[in-house]
Amino acid sequence: MQLTLTLNGVRCTDEVQADTTLFTYLREKGCLSVKCGCETSNCGLCTVWLDEKPVLSCSVPALRADGKKVTTLEGLQDEAAEFGAYLADEGAEQCGYCSPGFIMNVLAMSRELTHPTEQEIQEYLAGNLCRCSGYQGQLRAIRKFLAAKGGCV
Amino acid sequence: MYTARNYVFADSPEHAWELNQKKTNTILSGGCWLRLGRRRYDTLIDLSKLGLNQIEQTDTYLELGAMVTLRQLETSPLLAQYFGSYFSDCTRHIVGVQFRNCATLGGSVAARFGFSDIVTALLPLNCQVHLVKAGWLPFTQYAAMPYDRDVLTHIRIPLQKHIQVVYQSTRNTQTDLPTLTCAASCCDGRISLALGARSSRPSLLHGNTQSDLLQEAEHLTYVENMRGSSAYRRHLAKILIQRVCTCLEGGQHPCS
Ligand SMILES: Cc1cc2nc3c(=O)[nH]c(=O)nc-3n(C[C@H](O)[C@H](O)[C@H](O)COP(=O)(O)OP(=O)(O)OC[C@H]3O[C@@H](n4cnc5c(N)ncnc54)[C@H](O)[C@@H]3O)c2cc1C
Ligand code: FES
Ligand code: FES
Numbered sequence: 001m002q003l004t005l006t007l008n009g010v011r012c013t014d015e016v017q018a019d020t021t022l023f024t025y026l027r028e029k030g031c032l033s034v035k036c037g038c039e040t041s042n043c044g045l046c047t048v049w050l051d052e053k054p055v056l057s058c059s060v061p062a063l064r065a066d067g068k069k070v071t072t073l074e075g076l077q078d079e080a081a082e083f084g085a086y087l088a089d090e091g092a093e094q095c096g097y098c099s100p101g102f103i104m105n106v107l108a109m110s111r112e113l114t115h116p117t118e119q120e121i122q123e124y125l126a127g128n129l130c131r132c133s134g135y136q137g138q139l140r141a142i143r144k145f146l147a148a149k150g151g152c153v
Numbered sequence: 154m155y156t157a158r159n160y161v162f163a164d165s166p167e168h169a170w171e172l173n174q175k176k177t178n179t180i181l182s183g184g185c186w187l188r189l190g191r192r193r194y195d196t197l198i199d200l201s202k203l204g205l206n207q208i209e210q211t212d213t214y215l216e217l218g219a220m221v222t223l224r225q226l227e228t229s230p231l232l233a234q235y236f237g238s239y240f241s242d243c244t245r246h247i248v249g250v251q252f253r254n255c256a257t258l259g260g261s262v263a264a265r266f267g268f269s270d271i272v273t274a275l276l277p278l279n280c281q282v283h284l285v286k287a288g289w290l291p292f293t294q295y296a297a298m299p300y301d302r303d304v305l306t307h308i309r310i311p312l313q314k315h316i317q318v319v320y321q322s323t324r325n326t327q328t329d330l331p332t333l334t335c336a337a338s339c340c341d342g343r344i345s346l347a348l349g350a351r352s353s354r355p356s357l358l359h360g361n362t363q364s365d366l367l368q369e370a371e372h373l374t375y376v377e378n379m380r381g382s383s384a385y386r387r388h389l390a391k392i393l394i395q396r397v398c399t400c401l402e403g404g405q406h407p408c409s
Contacts, residue, residue: 001160018160018197021188039154041185047251053224054251059185063160064201105251126328127249 005065007031008075016062022048023057025065026072033073033100037129044128045101047108048072054108073100079107086145092137098130106142110151154188159196163203170285170304172198180304182220182260185252205259205306208232214309219259223247223271226258235312242320243274243336248328259305265296265354267376272296273334273349274320275308276357283307293357316340319400321393322350325380332381335393339401346394351375351386363398370394 004013007029016025023046026034037045039058046058049071073080080103087093087103102125109116109124116124121142130138163169172178177195181187205218208229215231226232227244247253247270261271262282280292284303292308317339322331334349346366349355351373358369375386 019155019157021154040189041248041252041255044249044251050254053254055254056185056251059183059188059252059255061160061181061184061197061199064184064199066162105249108250123245124250127251 001063003063003066005067006069008071018061018063020062021058022050022055022060022062022065022070025062026057026070031072031074035097035100037097037101042127042129043098043101044105045098047101047104047128049104049108052108052111054105073104076104076107083107083141083145086141087138090137090141090144092133092141094132098128098132102128102130102138106145110146110149114151116146116151155190155192155194157194157197160199161196162199162201166200166203166285166304166306169198169200169203170302172196173302173304176302180263182263183222183256184260185256186260186264200259200304203306212312214311217258217308217310219257219262219305219307221258223253223256223258223261224250226271227253236318239274239318239320239336243270243322243334246270246322246324246328246331258308262295262308263305265300267353267355268330268334268350269355270320270322270331270334270349273322273347273355274336275310276347276355277336277338277345278310278318279313279338279345280311281309283309297354313340317401317404319397321396321400323389323393330380333386333389333393335390335397337397337401344398344401346397348373348390348393351390363395366394366398367391 003016023036034048034057035045036058037043041056041059046056047054048057050065051068083103083106093099105125105128113120173180178198179194181197181199200220205220207218208221208231209216210231223244226240232240261269265272275292281289282292282295283289283306286303320336322334324331331350337344337346342361344360346358347355356373358366360366370390375383377383
């Protein structure tokens, strides 16, 4: 079936199967930042934006994105690198496998919430699991990133 | 993950209903639950182009489309205006923001899971559900019905004057499935209280006092599973009933 969407600002039309997930489609389009961690809608690693909202690409059928705008980390490289530097400074990554989904959700949060409290930050990111870090470094990185952007309490 | 041969955007609720009469087809709402299964479907029936993602207000009720996401329930200013933090309390522990941007009200209600925060929260609100063939039904009736192949399109929540509502749940970890869910409304001194995550469907109790409800809750079934024993759930039920009744006495979440 035919799927037309805007991927990272570029209009694409492709043939996809009825049961292709957005995750599989995006990987096939070369967006290799999009990774799969659980396949049970639990880990947040596959997070992309669908019409600016963070969603789990492993759970969304590709055809649901027809006519919509999809954004992956590849489409937000400067911002992702900027926040990634805060993660590195705070020693917030070990294997780094969770980072693409985590960064996508932090950037979505920075757009959706103004001056989020600590609890709001934790709740917003509760769907991003990290096996290594214990989350403290990530939280420090977020606070510093938001403060630098003038968006933290 | 499921497999499917066809994908159809329904062009009306009736079209969705017709397609859904074939047992090898299925309605696809958020798809978050469906994807956990390994069934083979002929046709996935997508409801996302039917404008069912709206929360609308009339003088006497709020009408929510089946494709309203759990995140919309959580953040809707209209729901917050009438029900305080009730809808945010019943959704914010469900997995994560990205998940709640996908999973829908319709999928949650139609699936009628025993653990459902959403079904528990809607039970004490005197809601109605709209199905394509059956028309409008009381939510309490729908919540207890066996599964069939009708298609849910809307839910109406009446705007009752002087109603107070409160929602609480317990979980082993913040975003896990609940070990117990409890939702209560109080209108003119009469309390309606739903308890979920304790059997195959949540139950609705009624009473004038906390002790009426505690007594009624004694007679319910409390299942045992990997998240908690039957005795633990029975104990939690008492605690949550006491907590929600204390909140109601304290005038928490009064609706305007
Ligand atoms: C990992 C995980 C954790 C979860 N944790 C919780 C939790 O803590 N609390 C909670 O309450 N819920 C929880 N859920 C359930 C979740 O919130 C949704 O209820 C579930 O995903 C179904 O919603 P959906 O929109 O994804 O429906 P789908 O997966 O699209 O559909 C679910 C079922 O309902 C049918 N259906 C869908 N829409 C309609 C309709 N309009 N009319 C008729 N039939 C329909 C489908 O055919 C299917 O059989 C969890 C789910 C997962 C996968
Ligand atoms: S791979 Fe999508 S949530 Fe884990
Ligand atoms: S750094 Fe390894 S999973 Fe997060």
